[in-house]
Amino acid sequence: MAPSTTVADLPPSSTTDSFNSSAAAEENDIRPFFVLHKASSGSKSTATVKAKRRIESPSPKLAKRSEIESAGEEEGGHFFSTLRFKVFETVWSKIDNTIQGVLRDSNSKVFSGIHDWIWESFESIRSSGALSLSEAVRSYPVLSQPSSKQLFTALVLTRNLEMVDDLSTFEDLGSHLKSQGCHVAKLSSTDFSAKNGVGGCLRGLLRQFVMPTVDVADVTILASWYRESGNDKNPVVVIVDDTERCSGSVLSELILILSEWAVKVPVFIIMGVSTAHDAPRKILSASALQRLCATRFTLSSPAERMDAVLEAVFLKPCSGFTVSHKVALCMRSYFLCQDGTLTSFVKTLKIACLQHFSLEPLSIMLEHFCQDNQLPGEGTALLTEATMKHAFDLPSVTRNKITRSTCEMLPQFLLDLQRMPNPWCIVVLCIYEAGKFDKLRLLDIFCETLDPEARYLKYFSPPAILNSQSNVSGRTSVIRRVLRKLRDLSPAQLSSLLKSWERLTAEFSEINDKVMELHPFMRTVEAAGQRPGIPTSPKKHASRSNSKLEKELKAMTDKISAVIEFMLREYMKPVETVPFHEILCFKNVDKLQSALLGDPRSRIQSDLLESHNILHCMCCSQRGTTLLPSMHDTSILYMLAQEHAEVINLHDWYQSFKTILSPRNSKAKTTLKSKKRKDRCEEPEAPAEASIQARFCRAVMELQIAGLIRMPSKRRPDFVQRAAFST
Amino acid sequence: MTREESSKVTRRSTRFSSSSVTVENPEPNPSHHPPTVSDLTFGEESITLDALLSNFPGRRSQILDLVRLIGPLDSPALPVIAYGDASTGKTSVVLQVFRHLNRPFVYSSCRTCCTPRILFESILNQLLLHRKCSSNGYASAKRCDKPSDFVNLLREALSNVVETLKSTKLERKSSMGKMVYLVVDHVDLIKDWDKGAMILQFLFGLYSVLKMPQLGIVLISGLSPDVYYSNVGYTDPLPVYFPEYSEEELRQIFLKNQVNKKLYSAFLDVVLRPLCRVTRRVEELSTTFSSLFRKYCEPLDDLAISPNEDLKRRLYSNLKPHITSCLNEIFRVSSRPHDGDTRGERRQKASYSCEKGEQLEMLDFHMSTSAKYLLIAAFLASRNPATLDASMFDSTGGMDNRKRKRKASEKSMEKKEMAEQEAVMKGPGSFPLERLLAIFQCIASVGDSSFGDDAEEEGEEEATGYDKESNNMMSDILLQVSSLCDANFIIKSGSCPLEGSIRYRSMVSEDLSLKVARSLSFPLSKYLYRR
Structure with a gap:
């Protein structure tokens, strides 16, 4: 259910024809709440999304962006949106191929x-x-x-x-x-x-x-x-x-x-x-x-496959597309808690990618990341004045106080951006290698190391380590676990760790030097480990050499954790701290979440309670908390149902519904003489009893189809049961 | 029709040559060898009665009965029904008796032919000497759905075959007689077909309906003939009962084809008696024995050795632990499986051994967190009485449930025992979906609060991340319910007669649910009634 709602949730400002057509196709799907859709037909599709956005994400940043987009769209935005869609397809096909390859290998x-x-x-x-x-x-x-x-x-x-x-x-x-x-x-x-x-x-x-x-x-x-x-x-x-x-x-x-x-x-x-x-x-x-x-x-x-996919898509050179810390956390929790399948993870990734391209005008630059490692001139040629303006309005740019001095600066930054993830990836992979001894998942490491505030660094200050020793239970930080596990490693494990680090850092000399420096220490540790020789050696002798070995090991692990700290401090620049990262990085976690978890039931409920926001009719625009007869029947009934507990007496419900539909002046008279009321039926403002009943039945039925109430049971024929309560 | 005619013509013309071709030699091209009437016999060399009797230890009286009932050459025989438990040698004995008698017969198993149509067509195909192949599109000789059609077609085919048999008789010295026998195996399975009762009646009455003395009928059934009789007035088939093998007979059967009889007999001395108490089916025993014998021989270098007492004792002590495990396996076999022991030893020893260690505390397949909570909720809903829910999970988060639980456990021992027994008899209880979801929400919120404590310490931002997680927990929970149903963890069980809504039942063992709870660090035992 959830993924199917995603396409319809695309922001209207950037939708091209292709987006629109898929959204329209979604509309035609028969859904349990189809009846409600039909009731609010017309310009609904765009209206809902707009309304939804207003409710969900009133962040100023987003509003600003959409303004910019709309500005860009006026200047031939159509060209850019089709281009973006095309780039999306190349980028996604590259990611998809990588994933397929990884799965085949596994x-x-x-x-x-x-x-x-x-x-x-x-x-x-x-x-x-x-x-x-x-x-x-x-x-x-x-x-x-x-x-x-x-x-x-x-x-x-x-x-x-x-x-x-x-x-x-x-x-x-x-x-x-x-x-x-x-x-x-x-x-x-x-x-x-x-x-x-x-x-x-x-x-x-x-x-x-x-x-x-x-x-x-x-x-x-x-x-x-x-x-x-x-x-x-x-x-x-x-x-x-x-x-x-x-x-x-x-x-x-x-x-x-x-x-x-x-x-x-x-x-x-x-x-x-x-x-x-x-x-x-x-x-x-x-x-x-x-x-x-x-x-x-x-x-x-699935967790192992997931790690392989993550490594291939985000940590090895693939498409350049990446996600922010929050998005990664969201994807992780969706994988662990909701639906632990790789299929849904890939789907999530695709949604994120699609949304990135539909939201970010500069995302066309990704094409060049995808194709080869050089940024050709034509890429910058595509940048019009509007997009340039947009590029220098990006929050990461303004935060870093990069002013728009020259247009030539942009390619330079982009080149940096292209090179940027490399040391980061190497560090993450190194930590993953160390974490393998504790069966840590790359997914967890990935999520933690993406943190833009780099909170993981605090585990290196001595009090934090002391603190961490006292608190062993629960979900601890990954980096902390890696550091703790290092102390328990045997010399053989340490040397294999060093070897894999050497292999990983081969292309990056700064880290590689540091790793190479560790080798002499490793040799002394190994030598100390070998000296006792046969395990059946005399006890006191063994204990003496063991204590020496322990000392050496301790020194070694301290060295290694120092290297880890060095790597984290110097090279672990999460994507989100880099200027212009918005071009590569999808950050809008709310969008992704609402796309993933459509939550149709609570959506229906909130829409029913706020039907005015969707219908945009003139008649009931200025209502406060009062119910007006001009409102939609289903909406009136649902609001009335809010006053009831678990069961609703049908008769009471109908009476209050009737009271709202029939105008107040006539209501006063009907209480006096019920027979006279029937004569007034011809009046336009007082609908006939039969039509009220029909409307009531219809509205109740719609509520039932939407799954909000349950029909009367045989035991209690006069009552309907509420099946859904406030959101 | 034309095809059939032509095949008959070729059959006649080549009969002479083909009868000289021994069946042992596989033909290079099947289309060059049209089947003949002699294919209706068992095919291999016929065996003497003595060989037959020695082949089947303990089946002497049954073989003699069958031979007597089928009667001498060309004498009409009443229908015979051979019945007995599974794996008591019914099919083999009947087939070998026909091999001994060297008479033409048609065999159809209701296991293979799973509908009346296939059964009828398979009988007709064999009688008409029709062989399915790619050139005829794997079609049957005749299409036949109804019993009445079958009778007509059968009569026609039979008279054809009998004609041929008669003419063969003139040409050949060793006669096959001029009768054909129809063997129908696994008759008891017909009961489960739709309209099975009708087909059964038809089969039992076939002899009297057909009125052709040239057809002898042998039915083989796993159930005793009393099950089928109804007062319709056909002649009851003559019963031949195949009892279970005795221990001594089993020993003879297993010793029959062994290379090193002494070694195997020493092996049987050890294993036969304990396993016989569990099952006497040859099939089950032979699979167990083959794996056990491999273990038994493991310490031996030379399999041709004849063991002395000392060696026997050593081998026994070596085997002893395996026997008990096999006993348990077999004990479950009669109701449940057996594949456990053969599986481990074949391949992937590494993964097996490491999993074996972890299996006790770890869950070896992936489930999402919400599915785990749902599983536990379903388990609780099935085990706990519904009246207890309110006290277990009230709005305070179910933390004060301990007191109440103690109260319940303070009841008198007798009453408790009675209730326990009753619960065992009843099995897991059923529950409506609403109750499942309510319990799920309660326990998931408890689980999340422990999540939250941890996250706070981690820092602000992560805490918000986990808040979202718990909010989202409910979103596609019905999807999870359906996937749990698919995995047979929860089954739908009937509907409530009053409300008409579907009720569910948890089929999860306590072990598994405890494992799941442990992986979530959820205190399941705290919530379990009478635990």
């Missing part, structure tokens, strides 16, 4: 493992003796060892509750195996529905293996096909990607059938298991489990 080891396993088992089956044709296709089982009914099964643990990430993984696995010669069919949980039974999934198998027109779910077809034209030189692989979601009885039945034919058609089942490895135990029947000869394969966890 899986390749497991894939080749599965492939080896299949061929090994296949050879062992083939070596046990070939079957003749008539043996292989006849209907009764081959009578040999009772254990011949075993089906080789791979349990691929995806280690993520959500399956989204792994759909493509299994797709890749299928094509990988296919390219190696296996016959591959892929079934998903939709094929294993209880409604279609085992026939459905068998038919699916046959259609993928044999030919697409098969409509009889007969395994004998599979057997005859397998014996034809050299098909039997290769194993048959069936991939079931989401085992937990399958109907257990159907899957068990398929396993039983395939195991009956296992000798004639050597089938390998690959089952994707998203939770614990004993998940098949929970869904399959005992007799089916009996037939499985299972092997376990483990894919890398």
Whole structure:
């Protein structure tokens, strides 16, 4: 739900035709609250967004920016917005390709493992003796060892509750195996529905293996096909990607059938298991489990993949696009708390990227970062007067007191910007390397080191360290943990850390020198470590040399933490402290958050309470807290409902609704004589009872469809229940 | 139709030559070898009765019964039903009996043929000597959906086959008789088909409906024939019961094909008795034995060795720990799985061993924080009585629940025990979605407050970051509920008769929920009733 609302939330001031069309497409989607949309049709789409912005982010900075944008748009902004969109596409395709590449690499080891396993088992089956044709296709089982009914099964643990990430993984696995010669069919949980039974999934198998027109779910077809034209030189692989979601009885039945034919058609089942490895135990029947000869394969966890993606996208040279500290925090918490899938993380990244390009006129410069490392002249040629003005109005520029002295200064700054992240990335990677001993996640390190105020530096002052020792529990700072862990490292770990640092800093001489300086110390530590020699040496001797070793180690770790501090102090300039960083860096966390978490329900509620802000009608503009008959019915009813507790008496509700709709003067008379009121029905200001009832029903229905109230139950026919309370 | 005719013609013309071709030699090109009637027999060399009897220890009386019931050559036979528990040798015995008798038969398993249509067509295909291949589009010889069509087609096909058999008889010395037998395996599965009862009745009545003495019918069933009988008036098939193997018979079966009989018999001495108490199915035992025997032989260099008493004792002490684990596995096998032990030893030893250590305290798959809280909420909602919710999670954050809990636990022991037993019988309780969400909000807010304390110390900005986090926690919670449902952690269980809303039930074991709670450092046991 949340991501789908994102495109519609794009700011109207910068929307080009392409943006608008996608927003329009979103409008036409049928939603649970479609009725409400329809009620407030017209210039709604832009109006809502404007209203929303006014409510959500009244920050002056943003307002200023939109002013600038609107100014820019007057001078042929159309050209720039299409250009920006084009640049976005190149940048995003670059990021996307990088991510795909990283994911492919992360899986390749497991894939080749599965492939080896299949061929090994296949050879062992083939070596046990070939079957003749008539043996292989006849209907009764081959009578040999009772254990011949075993089906080789791979349990691929995806280690993520959500399956989204792994759909493509299994797709890749299928094509990988296919390219190696296996016959591959892929079934998903939709094929294993209880409604279609085992026939459905068998038919699916046959259609993928044999030919697409098969409509009889007969395994004998599979057997005859397998014996034809050299098909039997290769194993048959069936991939079931989401085992937990399958109907257990159907899957068990398929396993039983395939195991009956296992000798004639050597089938390998690959089952994707998203939770614990004993998940098949929970869904399959005992007799089916009996037939499985299972092997376990483990894919890398989402957190590991996430780290690899982060490293490739933000820390290695990729597109130049980056995010601010707050945005990174937001993305991290969304990943950890909401939806721990890489897919949604990539989606978040894409939203951030798209919003960056739609908000920041100077983002076109990113194209040059993306293509090569030189800034060609034509890039600056594109900068018109307006954009130049905008560039020098950026907060980072004004903060650093860079005045607009010359236009030539800008390319220089941009070059700096281009070079800037390099030492930063190296430092982050170094810390990540040190954090690996404590199983720290790059995601956490990344988020912390992006902090523009560099609060992590305070852990280097002595009192902070003392303080940190007392407070061990809870979510501590990453850098602090790295420093603490350093003290527990063995000499071997320290030397491997140094080696990896040396490798990382190879291109950056300033840090590299510092690292190289550590080597002699390391050698003495190693020497001290080696002196005790055999661990079974006499006790007192060992203790003496151990104490010496400890001393050396202590000195060594102090040196290393000094180097870390040096790196952090000197080279860790977070992106946000650099002038002109707005060109590269997406900072608007509120936009991203509202795009991610559409929160449609509270949106509906607040819109209903403030319907005037959306409708912009003249009639009820000057209302205070009073309800006016000119307001929208649904809105009136919802506001009335606010006065009630959990249940609302329908009659009372209707009466108060009627009171509001009928004008005050007539109301006074109706209390006197109810019969006279009916005569006044023709008056325009007093609507008929029937029409009030109809409007009431309609409004209640809309509230129900929006999920705000629940219809009367059989037990209490006079009451509706409120399902949603104040936001 | 035409295709079938032509195939018949070729069959006749090549019958002579093809009968000389032994079935053992695989044909280089299948299309050159049209199947003949002789393919309807078992195919391999027929075996003598003695060999048959020695092949199946403990099945002597069943084999003799079957041979007697099927009767001598060309004598009409009443339908026979062979029944008994799984893995007692029904199918093998029946097939080998036909191999011994060397008579043509048609075999169809209701396991493989999962609908009546496939069952009928598979029988007809075999009778018509039709083989599915790419040239005929893997189609059946005849399309046949209804039992009535099947009877007509069957009669037609049968008379054809019998004609051929008669003519073959003149040409060949070793006769196959002029009867065809129909073997239908796994008849009990038909009960679960839709309209299964009708098909079953039809199968049982087929003999009397068809009125063709040339067809003998053998049904194989896992259930006793009493299950199928209804008063429709067909002749009951003659039953042959296959009982479970005794321990001695199992020993003979497992010793049959062993290379080193002495070693294996020493192995069986050790394992057979304990495992027999758990299961007597040959299939289950053989998979367990194969892995156990590998372990048993591990210390041995020479597998041809004949062990003395001392060696036996040493091998036993080596194996002993594995037997108990296998016992447990097998014990679960009868209801649950078995794949645990074969899995660990195959591959990825490194990851297995490291996970084994961590498994106890760590969760080995990723869940988002809100999904974890939801899981715990569902667990609580299933375990705790709904009446206790108010005291557990009241507006003060559920911190004063200790007192109440103690009160509850001070009840008399008997009553408590009774209630405990009742709870075990009932299993996890069901709950409406609203209750789940309410508990979720309560426990998530408690969890967040501990988050917040930490964040404050970190500094202002981070604290705000986490505030947002807790606000957002609720946003797409229904999505999380559905993904938990997908993973079988929560299942939908019926609807409340009064309100008509769907109720849910948590299927999570206590271990898993404790693991999840630990990963959040959430005090689950504090909230658990009677803990």
